[in-house]
Amino acid sequence: MNDQDLGGPSGSLDPEDWSAFRRVAHAAVDDAIARIVNLRDGPVWQPMPDPARVRFHRPLPMTPEPLAEIYAEVKEGVLPYAMGNVHPRFFSWYMGAGDLTGALADFLAAVDGSNLGGGDTAAAAVDRQVTDWVRQMMGFPAEASAALVSGGSMANIIGLTAARNAMAGVDLRHHGLEAMPRPLAFYASDQVHSCHKKAMNLLGLGLNALRRVPSDAAYRMDLTELEAMIRADLARGIRPACVIATAGTTNTGSIDDLAGLADLCRSHGIWLHVDGCIGALLAIAPQNAHLVKGMERAHSLALDLHKWLHAPFDAGCVVIRDRTLHRETFAEEAEYLEQAERGLAATEFLHHYTLETTRSFRALKLWMMLKQHGVLRFGQLIDRNIAQARYLGKRVAANPRLELLAPVATSIVCFRVNPGGMAESALDRLNHEILFRLQESGIAAPSGTTLHGHFCLRVAFCNHRTQREDVDLLLATVEEIAGAMEVDMKARTD
Ligand SMILES: *Cc1c(COP(=O)(O)O)cnc(C)c1O
Secondary structure, three states: OOHHHHOOOOOOOOOOOHHHHHHHHHHHHHHHHHHHHOHHHOOOOOOOOHHHHHHHHOOOOOOOOOHHHHHHHHHHHOHHHOOOOOOOOEEOOOOOOOOHHHHHHHHHHHHHOOOOOOOOOHHHHHHHHHHHHHHHHOOOOOOOEEEEEOOHHHHHHHHHHHHHHHHOOOOHHHHOHHHOOOOEEEEEEOOOOOHHHHHHHHOOOOHHHEEEEOEOOOOOEOHHHHHHHHHHHHHOOOEEEEEEEEEOOOOOOOEOOHHHHHHHHHHHOOEEEEEOOOOHHHHHOOOOHHHHOOHHHOOEEEEEOOOOOOOOOOOEEEEEOOHHHHHHHHOOOOHHHOOOOOOOOOOOOHHHHOOOOOOOOOHHHHHHHHHHHHHHHHHHHHHHHHHHHHHHHHHHHOOOOEEEOOOOOOOEEEEEEOOOOOOHHHHHHHHHHHHHHHHHHOOOEEEEEEEOOEEEEEEEOOOOOOOHHHHHHHHHHHHHHHHHHHHHHHHHHO
8 A cells, every 4th residue: 555545645643734633622622621611500410312322323434534523523412411520519429520730631641642551751750759649648658659540449459469469378479379278358348349349359269258347337347347257267267368448438438447457457467458549538638637547557558539639530549558569469571571771661660560551641630730739729628528518417417308327427428308207118219219300400410329228319529619509509409309299299199
């Protein structure tokens, strides 16, 4: 094939018409800024109408289309049907609200193009600096190591892999599970995130090796039960290997007794892993850092930077106290990836600390965001989210038609509408319907969960744009929907 046959001046993927590309790119930036400026005026979320879905069933594109037309399609058919987590009244699950500086950085990182698997690049230096900043924010010693990964699930997998290998009693990396002298047991509360089940599966230990310790009335791991389970395992010749403490559970935001667990793990010689995907960043919040005291004593810690640090997806981080062990768990040499004396490969490869080889330059968004806003601002915004959760908790508790289903430990409020005199199943149906109508209204978007068998609305505050008026509007809308539904139900029974 000749160069000419590919079309364009050089046949590369670069734009044929640079000024046309520049126009689209500038318009995209302007539109993005306008979208964030006008966020409050639009719905949190809106369902995609059927005609809009047709677009996603068109055939594989074999020939070029103009970029301007593709962008117009994105603007019309993709961006309006986003998740909504950038909106001030998005309260679902647990995710950050994004940040334009972070978005700009993602663009710049993509243009830079560096592969963070290694190489002597400024990108690798930024990555090393950001992971060291995270380590400092988490109060871990200078000898600890850290790695940026796609999110909390991957950070947990890395921490638990290090725990398994450290506790196996055999060179597990070489000899595999078969050579282990005793089976291993891991422990976590019944509130632990589902990603740990994926980890147990992947680690070859199996889901049954993850003991589910009952939680107390405040949804924290019961330490007496934990000790009993550890003793029972020891008596059966099983090795208690790792306790997974949760700093901020996904259901209710509760925090396990981290200092108590650090003591207990030390006395039994057990690895302590903290899943801090929600709560680890409390460590930088001036008014609430005390809630995670003890976390800095963990052997490994997983946290999410796309939650309370609001990095655009995706960004998680794992911190491991023993750098050598971290490296030994994952480092694999290859003749084509040898560290060199000079040149492009003159530094340690970063892929020795993660499962991936190629990694994106996600460090740049964190570097730019941390510099622009400063750690203190992030900490204050976390404190503000906690104050908003407590405010909502108080208003719910003061309202006889609403029922709080868990104490407000940090930034999550679980409650339901309960007008009284309704059977449990009817209450479940009522609250499901309220949730659907609320989400479909576009006014506010909490999610739902089930606590001790009761379905409830779950309002998570992890948003730097949320104001107190947003909490008021959420409650007013819940009441309005509930009122309308009671009228409906009455009409049906009359
Ligand atoms: C969000 C979350 C995870 C999973 O993190 P991802 O970034 O979604 O992979 C794990 N544990 C807890 C407690 C979480 O809240």
